[in-house]
Amino acid sequence: MEKLSADVLVIGGGATGAGVAWDAALRGLDVVLVERGDLATGTSGRFHGLLHSGGRYAVKDPSAAHECARENGVVRHVAADCVEDTGGLFVATPFDDPAYADRFAEGCRKTGVPCEEIEPARALREEPRLNPGISRAFRVPDGSIEVWKLVWALARGAQDRGARVLPYHEVVAVHRGGDQVHGARVRNTRTGQELDVEAAVTVSASGAWAGQIAAMAGIEGVHVKPGRGIMIAMSHRLVNTVINRCQLPTDGDIIVPIETVCVIGTTDVGTDDPDDHTIIQAEVDAMLEDGERLVPGFKQARALRVWTGVRPLFEDRKENGATDTRDVTRAHALLDHRERDGVTGFFTITGGKLTTYRLMAEETVDAVCLQLGDARPCTTSAEPLAGSENGEYHRVGDRLGRREQRLLDDQLICECELIPRKRIEETIRWRGTTDLDDLRRLLRLGMGPCQGGFCIYRVAGILHGLDGIDTPDANAGLIDYVRERWKGVWPVLYGDQLRQARLDEWIYQGVLDVEHLQ
Amino acid sequence: MIDDLFHERLRSSLDHCVKCTICETACPVANVTPLFPGPKYAGPQAERFRAHGQPADESSVDYCSGCGLCTMSCPQGVKIAELNAHARYAVKQRKGVPLRDRLIARPTVLGRLGTPVAPIANAMLKARPARVLAERVLGIHRDAPVPRFAGRRFRTWARRRQAPGVGTKIVYFHGCGTEYYEPDVGEKVVAVLEHNGYSVEIPEQDCCGLPLQSNGLFEDARKYVQRLARALAPHARDGTLIVGNATSCTLMLKREAREILGLEDDPDLALVSRQTYDICELLLELHDRGQLRTDFEPVEEVVAYHAPCQQQGHWIGKPALELLALVPGLDVRELDARCCGIAGTYGFKREKYQIAMDAGAELFNQVEASGARVVACDSETCRWQIEHGTRRPSVHPIELLHQAYRL
Ligand SMILES: Cc1cc2nc3c(=O)[nH]c(=O)nc-3n(C[C@H](O)[C@H](O)[C@H](O)COP(=O)(O)OP(=O)(O)OC[C@H]3O[C@@H](n4cnc5c(N)ncnc54)[C@H](O)[C@@H]3O)c2cc1C
Ligand code: SF4
Numbered sequence: 018m019e020k021l022s023a024d025v026l027v028i029g030g031g032a033t034g035a036g037v038a039w040d041a042a043l044r045g046l047d048v049v050l051v052e053r054g055d056l057a058t059g060t061s062g063r064f065h066g067l068l069h070s071g072g073r074y075a076v077k078d079p080s081a082a083h084e085c086a087r088e089n090g091v092v093r094h095v096a097a098d099c100v101e102d103t104g105g106l107f108v109a110t111p112f113d114d115p116a117y118a119d120r121f122a123e124g125c126r127k128t129g130v131p132c133e134e135i136e137p138a139r140a141l142r143e144e145p146r147l148n149p150g151i152s153r154a155f156r157v158p159d160g161s162i163e164v165w166k167l168v169w170a171l172a173r174g175a176q177d178r179g180a181r182v183l184p185y186h187e188v189v190a191v192h193r194g195g196d197q198v199h200g201a202r203v204r205n206t207r208t209g210q211e212l213d214v215e216a217a218v219t220v221s222a223s224g225a226w227a228g229q230i231a232a233m234a235g236i237e238g239v240h241v242k243p244g245r246g247i248m249i250a251m252s253h254r255l256v257n258t259v260i261n262r263c264q265l266p267t268d269g270d271i272i273v274p275i276e277t278v279c280v281i282g283t284t285d286v287g288t289d290d291p292d293d294h295t296i297i298q299a300e301v302d303a304m305l306e307d308g309e310r311l312v313p314g315f316k317q318a319r320a321l322r323v324w325t326g327v328r329p330l331f332e333d334r335k336e337n338g339a340t341d342t343r344d345v346t347r348a349h350a351l352l353d354h355r356e357r358d359g360v361t362g363f364f365t366i367t368g369g370k371l372t373t374y375r376l377m378a379e380e381t382v383d384a385v386c387l388q389l390g391d392a393r394p395c396t397t398s399a400e401p402l403a404g405s406e407n408g409e410y411h412r413v414g415d416r417l418g419r420r421e422q423r424l425l426d427d428q429l430i431c432e433c434e435l436i437p438r439k440r441i442e443e444t445i446r447w448r449g450t451t452d453l454d455d456l457r458r459l460l461r462l463g464m465g466p467c468q469g470g471f472c473i474y475r476v477a478g479i480l481h482g483l484d485g486i487d488t489p490d491a492n493a494g495l496i497d498y499v500r501e502r503w504k505g506v507w508p509v510l511y512g513d514q515l516r517q518a519r520l521d522e523w524i525y526q527g528v529l530d531v532e533h534l535q
Numbered sequence: 536m537i538d539d540l541f542h543e544r545l546r547s548s549l550d551h552c553v554k555c556t557i558c559e560t561a562c563p564v565a566n567v568t569p570l571f572p573g574p575k576y577a578g579p580q581a582e583r584f585r586a587h588g589q590p591a592d593e594s595s596v597d598y599c600s601g602c603g604l605c606t607m608s609c610p611q612g613v614k615i616a617e618l619n620a621h622a623r624y625a626v627k628q629r630k631g632v633p634l635r636d637r638l639i640a641r642p643t644v645l646g647r648l649g650t651p652v653a654p655i656a657n658a659m660l661k662a663r664p665a666r667v668l669a670e671r672v673l674g675i676h677r678d679a680p681v682p683r684f685a686g687r688r689f690r691t692w693a694r695r696r697q698a699p700g701v702g703t704k705i706v707y708f709h710g711c712g713t714e715y716y717e718p719d720v721g722e723k724v725v726a727v728l729e730h731n732g733y734s735v736e737i738p739e740q741d742c743c744g745l746p747l748q749s750n751g752l753f754e755d756a757r758k759y760v761q762r763l764a765r766a767l768a769p770h771a772r773d774g775t776l777i778v779g780n781a782t783s784c785t786l787m788l789k790r791e792a793r794e795i796l797g798l799e800d801d802p803d804l805a806l807v808s809r810q811t812y813d814i815c816e817l818l819l820e821l822h823d824r825g826q827l828r829t830d831f832e833p834v835e836e837v838v839a840y841h842a843p844c845q846q847q848g849h850w851i852g853k854p855a856l857e858l859l860a861l862v863p864g865l866d867v868r869e870l871d872a873r874c875c876g877i878a879g880t881y882g883f884k885r886e887k888y889q890i891a892m893d894a895g896a897e898l899f900n901q902v903e904a905s906g907a908r909v910v911a912c913d914s915e916t917c918r919w920q921i922e923h924g925t926r927r928p929s930v931h932p933i934e935l936l937h938q939a940y941r942l
């Protein structure tokens with residue numbers, strides 16, 4: 018059996034795991050990162066897209082608010098290229114408790130969340146589609162964050178410093194000898210091959226799955242209660258600022274403009290299984306009603322797709338009797354299992370938010386270094402990620418600008434998201450993948466209004482033409498992709514999206530008869 | 536400024552796009568040049584990358600001529616040409632509007648300057664060295680079919696005219712083309728209307744602002760069209776109809792000023808918009824009611840008819856065809872080419888002249904193949920382009936009716 022050895026094995030390739038890998042690699046540690054799927058396909062790839070200002074937690078969870086406020090500034094600096102500086106508004110709609118606004122402003126002041134009250138008329142000028150009935154408006158530094166870009170920038174940065182990053186590698190056993198964890202056995206989910214990773218320290222950054230990994234190490238009582246939430250992406254940006262309802266956090270109270278879409282979310286329903294992606298139609302309908310409260314006409318606008326994510330809410334029943342998952346603190350939990358369970362070489366980092374990934378990584382690697390007896394300082398708050406060196410934020414128009422430069426010399430493949438042929442070919446090469454979903458995450462391939470209904474055949478054609486990729490693989494990639502996309506589309510099949518789906522289906526079944534491809 | 540909510544409403548039409556590509560096949564520009572990626576790209580697709588207050592670094596949308604055929608052809612109701620017009624406005628806001636565009640967008644100014652010195656001005660417009668200079672300095676293509684000044688103004692004639700003063704009152708909106716370049720067409724319109732029992736009033740009026748709008752000068756365009764609406768509204772208030780022969784200018788009043796410039800709330804414009812008719816539309820309605828005089832004498836002529844894009848934007852079919860069919864002897868050949876290419880002032884521009892000529896080639900070839908000696912067309916700039924591209928005379932359908940009435 019193949020063996021790898023490293024100083025640190027990181028389990029989980031979400032924002033936290035990738036953040037830990039980057040942090041540790043920057044400190045000169047030798048890192049192996051394993052992720053059972055592609056990077057950021059757990060909660061990180063299914064989140065809402067919001068770089069929190071902290072405003073959301075200003076009243077309910079001051080310590081989380083404070084953490085977000087601090088990290089917001091740091092992430093804007095080190096990952097500028099992944100962040101869009103949309104700004105955020107908290108608006109009191111006619112459906113909100115008017116008394117909350119003052120508590121909100123006070124909460125922001127206390128927790129260090131920058132917040133400025135503005136005239137509702139001004140908010141409406143900036144966001145013309147907003148409910149004209151708003152009575153108060155506060156401006157906060159919310160932003161939106163492109164997670165796949167972030168996680169890959171972290172992972173590639175770590176790779177450049179020697180880390181080995183292994184997507185599609187699932188931990189099947191944690192190696193424990195006595196009171197010591199010394200690595201894990203992982204299985205390549207594509208080939209079925211297994212390998213052992215030997216490590217001085219193992220960090221489980223497996224989010225909602227942390228309980229499962231801990232159990233593999235024979236550690237009981239790590240309860241991560243998954244809180245499932247749905248989000249709906251709309252076909253174009255109805256707002257260009259993050260819009261929050263000014264009230265205690267509840268369902269469907271935030272719209273995040275991110276890339277070419279805007280996303281409304283979310284809900285929070287307790288579940289037992291972190292892989293539970295059930296979409297309940299009543300939740301979808303309620304969410305669209307919520308949208309209508311913030312943006313009149315929301316229900317007439319075109320919805321693209323729905324998805325769910327599970328929050329990793331670390332819960333210690335002994336200390337906190339809360340049962341509604343929204344009441345559990347959103348602050349993160351770092352468990353040093355030597356202190357907690359007498360097991361050395363093993364840490365769990367879970368909970369928190371995407372916004373605080375860096376802080377979570379810093380605390381984790383600090384503890385790792387401490388245990389290794391080699392205190393090295395963290396530098397992630399000063400070291401910009403590749404692509405973010407000039408500190409310029411990402412802008413939604415960037416792609417259009419780039420496309421305009423290349424009109425004459427590069428074919429357009431994904432028309433909705435403006436992805437040219439060369440970009441796709443390059444990405445297939447460096448990722449060495451025929452999985453169109455991998456390409457989707459890296460490029461936003463097929464994430465626009467037609468949901469791949471047109472471009473995906475062109476990409477399959479490109480795959481067919483590339484050396485070393487055989488026909489069945491290329492065809493399988495195509496069929497898998499289309500089926501996967503379909504899952505998120507059916508709950509919003511009405512109006513424009515239904516019309517699109519009909520046309521896509523005719524192409525799929527009628528014109529091309531893809532189902533019978535060999 | 537574009538009213539934001541108005542723009543958002545327009546923008547929301549992009550949701551209807553199912554990517555069918557029908558608009559792309561309709562676009563006369565995208566079919567002849569790779570510099571313009573087409574209506575689907577420029578409209579519903581690029582629009583998703585445009586954010587309020589964050590202009591994207593784009594310029595290809597400036598190659599959209601604004602002909603409007605895409606919007607007309609889209610089966611889903613995406614306001615493509617209108618979105619493009621807004622995007623062009625944003626591009627011009629960012630990059631500035633060249634002097635040339637400011638100039639050619641103001642037919643009134645040009646007309647007032649040129650008319651008194653028409654012989655000299657026309658000689659200049661003909662003289663090669665002067666045109667080469669104008670191309671270098673201003674960017675107006677040396678071969679562009681710029682019109683000749685008539686040397687007199689339609690209004691001077693109108694003021695001196697003895698109106699019969701009997702019959703149904705109607706207001707004539709003649710537009711700038713008639714005023715400075717083709718006053719004789721205006722005289723024929725008046726004669727045909729009077730022949731059909733109308734008492735024609737010709738109130739003081741000015742440019743409708745369409746060239747300003749298509750050159751991205753929205754603020755000025757709004758001023759012009761609102762001023763025009765104010766001048767015409769008092770007449771329209773008692774139910775009097777307004778009729779015009781400049782089909783793109785009547786479309787501006789009917790639809791474009793409201794749908795592109797966002798003047799939905801201007802009450803004068805709303806009123807004028809409701810009462811405005813294209814001349815052929817009016818006459819055909821008259822005919823449908825059995826009230827059009829049909830005392831046409833034969834006109835032995837083979838005529839090709841091209842319905843300009845803006846005429847098609849009225850959603851009234853092709854009334855000129857039905858009217859011309861009433862004239863004995865007239866052999867009318869309907870052409871179905873998309874566009875003559877000129878699109879107002881588009882084909883005058885140095886960088887767009889060849890595109891406009893290429894876009895018009897389909898039409899020019901059809902004219903050639905039709906065997907017609909004359910081309911009828913409802914819009915003046917299109918007629919100039921057709922004359923330029925086919926070396927045949929081009930007339931407004933009303934001129935043929937006038938001839939047949941022997942007025
Ligand atoms: C609906 C919703 C909306 C949210 N919105 C926001 C927001 O707008 N802003 C914000 O800041 N935060 C938001 N969050 C929170 C945020 O998404 C999460 O806190 C964050 O993504 C967690 O990242 P992570 O890396 O810790 O976990 P994950 O991204 O879940 O990573 C854990 C990884 O471990 C992998 N894994 C599991 N088991 C194994 C195994 N056996 N072997 C190998 N790998 C394994 C999983 O595949 C997964 O990729 C939201 C959460 C939810 C649920
Ligand atoms: S015709 Fe309409 S629906 Fe079809 S691609 Fe063009 S804009 Fe989209």
Ligand code: SF4
Nearest residue numbers: 562599600602603605
């Ligand atoms: S308005 Fe005319 S030139 Fe412009 S995109 Fe539409 S069809 Fe093409």
